[in-house]
Amino acid sequence: MPEIKFYNRAPVPMEMHKVKIVQKLTLLPAKERLQKMYDAGFNTFLLHNKDIFMDMLTDSGVNAMSDEMQSAMLRADDAYAGSETFYRMQKKLEEIFGIANLLPTHQGRACEHIIAQHLVKPGNCVIMNYHFTTSKAHVTRLGAHVEELVKDEGLVTKSTLPFKGNIDLDKVRACIAKEGADNIAYMRLEAGTNLIGGQPISYENMKQATDLAKEHGILTILDASLLQDNLYFIKKREESMKDKSIREITRMVADLFDVIYFSARKFGFGRGGGILVRDEKLFHEMEDYITMFEGFLTYGGMSVKEMEAMIVGFEETMDFDVISQGPQFIAHCVKELDALGVPMITPGGGLGAHIDARQVVDHIPSDQYPAGSLVAALYLCGGIRGMERGTLSEERNPDGTEHIASVEMVRLAFPRRVFTLSQTEYVIDRVKWLYDHRHLIGGLRFVHEPKTLRFFTGKLEPVSDWPEKLLEAYIADFGADQ
Ligand SMILES: Cc1ncc(COP(=O)(O)O)c(C=O)c1O
Numbered sequence: 316m317p318e319i320k321f322y323n324r325a326p327v328p329m330e331m332h333k334v335k336i337v338q339k340l341t342l343l344p345a346k347e348r349l350q351k352m353y354d355a356g357f358n359t360f361l362l363h364n365k366d367i368f369m370d371m372l373t374d375s376g377v378n379a380m381s382d383e384m385q386s387a388m389l390r391a392d393d394a395y396a397g398s399e400t401f402y403r404m405q406k407k408l409e410e411i412f413g414i415a416n417l418l419p420t421h422q423g424r425a426c427e428h429i430i431a432q433h434l435v436k437p438g439n440c441v442i443m444n445y446h447f448t449t450s451k452a453h454v455t456r457l458g459a460h461v462e463e464l465v466k467d468e469g470l471v472t473k474s475t476l477p478f479k480g481n482i483d484l485d486k487v488r489a490c491i492a493k494e495g496a497d498n499i500a501y502m503r504l505e506a507g508t509n510l511i512g513g514q515p516i517s518y519e520n521m522k523q524a525t526d527l528a529k530e531h532g533i534l535t536i537l538d539a540s541l542l543q544d545n546l547y548f549i550k551k552r553e554e555s556m557k558d559k560s561i562r563e564i565t566r567m568v569a570d571l572f573d574v575i576y577f578s579a580r581k582f583g584f585g586r587g588g589g590i591l592v593r594d595e596k597l598f599h600e601m602e603d604y605i606t607m608f609e610g611f612l613t614y615g616g617m618s619v620k621e622m623e624a625m626i627v628g629f630e631e632t633m634d635f636d637v638i639s640q641g642p643q644f645i646a647h648c649v650k651e652l653d654a655l656g657v658p659m660i661t662p663g664g665g666l667g668a669h670i671d672a673r674q675v676v677d678h679i680p681s682d683q684y685p686a687g688s689l690v691a692a693l694y695l696c697g698g699i700r701g702m703e704r705g706t707l708s709e710e711r712n713p714d715g716t717e718h719i720a721s722v723e724m725v726r727l728a729f730p731r732r733v734f735t736l737s738q739t740e741y742v743i744d745r746v747k748w749l750y751d752h753r754h755l756i757g758g759l760r761f762v763h764e765p766k767t768l769r770f771f772t773g774k775l776e777p778v779s780d781w782p783e784k785l786l787e788a789y790i791a792d793f794g795a796d797q
Pocket residue numbers: 375422423424425447449450505509538540541578579580587588
């Protein structure tokens with residue numbers, strides 16, 4: 316996006332699109348939100364969408380489509396087998412990534428399931444710059460373990476480092492020496508590292524890490540779900556790449572990897588997923604899992620309409636204007652909140668603005684879920700739905716103790732092309748109010764705790780009557796109808 320200059324005021328991020336279709340929003344009165352929160356077991360995943368004003372839970376499957384994407388749906392070729400839509404999708408992905416072998420899946424975790432199921436054996440190690448919830452769960456489920464080898468500075472919440480997602484090459488060398496290359500199922504690098512705040516990884520670091528893996532015969536896998544934000548940051552922050560087009564950068568990144576997979580709920584602005592496999596033999600071995608778990612090889616569980624829209628979405632991802640909007644809105648939100656004294660993960664990354672919950676509610680012990688408490692409070696005080704990304708999102712240790720997350724965050728996702736600047740300003744205002752009243756927020760405890768991915772469906776309760784007290788203060792300032 317060109318940085319549009321202003322005559323008489325400081326520049327603000329600009330939407331490089333206009334609105335054609337809208338969805339009405341409702342802001343429930345404060346006390347009704349309190350009841351909804353109790354009904355949802357203080358878990359924002361269990362709220363109903365109709366009860367939410369600003370849905371910043373995720374960008375997954377809720378990015379706005381363009382007119383071109385919507386209209387492409389009409390040409391979808393409905394066929395169980397041999398749909399032309401699939402061949403168009405394959406051709407577009409080959410054009411962008413240079414790999415022709417495509418396995419279609421219904422979403423990102425389906426790719427992770429198939430990759431892990433085929434490549435991971437009990438006792439194996441999988442190297443990652445950082446884990447994502449589902450990518451780790453699929454590995455540990457098979458009796459293997461994940462080594463997260465992000466550079467230490469990637470976990471420093473307040474920073475000016477441009478590429479906090481970079482993997483530490485010394486740690487990789489040490490891990491290979493300790494585990495033995497034969498025991499390492501693969502190295503998975505995640506673009507736009509989700510759980511440390513949508514932080515990018517540089518091209519240079521990807522190149523060095525994949526070179527090292529190849530030296531030891533280790534398979535290299537790119538999780539490209541958040542690649543679009545990462546591409547923006549490579550172009551903006553990596554000096555040697557600033558004159559390259561997004562298409563050129565994408566191809567350079569792709570050329571480093573043996574396997575590339577993506578959630579098309581993010582990459583491509585649709586709902587689906589896919590795995591690109593360079594090696595013919597590996598590709599054919601993995602095909603069996605598609606027909607067993609996903610669907611036939613030319614749709615993989617996706618609607619052909621979505622696939623057709625996605626093809627346009629992949630092309631739009633190569634447009635710098637399109638991929639700039641998310642990171643620029645996020646940077647604005649992070650900068651404003653940081654200036655207001657709210658502890659934020661800096662610099663702003665992709666995907667969303669991330670609040671450093673451990674700092675905000677430092678009076679809440681980690682085993683009472685500081686980020687879980689803060690995200691619940693934010694719904695109560697403003698109807699904003701964010702996502703907990705901290706200890707609650709971790710699985711317990713094998714001995715049943717809590718696995719305390721290294722970073723405790725509340726994520727406010729910016730689904731692409733969805734929110735306006737005035738909505739962003741509202742969020743900034745409510746977060747600031749909550750920060751100024753943070754001492755009123757208390758902890759949570761589980762009343763129903765699922766064994767796997769507990770953050771999705773677990774139910775909790777407040778450890779005291781803090782939600783009622785917090786809401787009293789909120790109503791005193793804003794009135795009961797907001
Ligand atoms: C980096 C990353 N990988 C994988 C996934 C899983 O994708 P999906 O939600 O489509 O299953 C996600 C989802 O948020 C993600 O952010």
